[in-house]
Amino acid sequence: MSGLRIRPETPADADAISALTTAAFAGAEHSDGTEAEIVARLRAADALLLSLVAMQAEQMLGHVAFSEVTIGGQDRGWVGLGPVSVLPARQAEGIGSALIRAGLSRLQTTRRGCVVLGDPGYYRRFDFAVTPGITYPGVPPKYFMALTWEDPVPQGEVAYHPAFTG
Numbered sequence: 001m002s003g004l005r006i007r008p009e010t011p012a013d014a015d016a017i018s019a020l021t022t023a024a025f026a027g028a029e030h031s032d033g034t035e036a037e038i039v040a041r042l043r044a045a046d047a048l049l050l051s052l053v054a055m056q057a058e059q060m061l062g063h064v065a066f067s068e069v070t071i072g073g074q075d076r077g078w079v080g081l082g083p084v085s086v087l088p089a090r091q092a093e094g095i096g097s098a099l100i101r102a103g104l105s106r107l108q109t110t111r112r113g114c115v116v117l118g119d120p121g122y123y124r125r126f127d128f129a130v131t132p133g134i135t136y137p138g139v140p141p142k143y144f145m146a147l148t149w150e151d152p153v154p155q156g157e158v159a160y161h162p163a164f165t166g
């Protein structure tokens, strides 16, 4: 996409990210409407490990957040992807993919793996896969996927930052 620029969020972006997240999830059937609050809570808790925005000229078209997760109650250097949001009128143009790929590329050098809770039909294109031994309680296993940059893969139940779960 021409003119799309992906950069880390700045303090001035917070309101626009909140509005964008609310708009993106408004029509999502799996949404509970709290995704903008999740991002705000993570930021307030200094738990937003990486927060990228996609800009075209001065307009914000997309956002992705990454935050730390534990596996088996321990910090294993893993992160959780999400929420990820694209402006409804601009979905399915590759913006979400560009944000996710940019985030994973940055994190791959410093982190050991990433988990995501979401639609396997979307996330498998980034090589996320249901991974034996990496579990998340309360959701059907096919919706919880991992992308690992280490071998062997750690085993255990994943927990998001307390600010994520509220």
Ligand SMILES: CC(C)(COP(=O)(O)OP(=O)(O)OC[C@H]1O[C@@H](n2cnc3c(N)ncnc32)[C@H](O)[C@@H]1OP(=O)(O)O)[C@@H](O)C(=O)NCCC(=O)NCCS
Binding pocket: 024, 025, 028, 084, 085, 086, 087, 090, 091, 092, 093, 094, 095, 096, 097, 098, 117, 118, 119, 121, 122
């Ligand atoms: C999900 C989302 C971030 C994807 O970003 P995007 O820029 O629209 O998607 P991309 O252009 O990168 O990818 C488009 C592809 O993803 C598919 N896709 C988009 N949203 C999808 C979804 N929720 N589930 C499954 N597939 C999805 C499209 O059908 C398209 O498939 P194709 O490449 O096989 O034709 C965006 O659609 C969005 O903000 N949705 C509402 C909020 C949401 O559901 N966030 C994710 C929560 S897990």
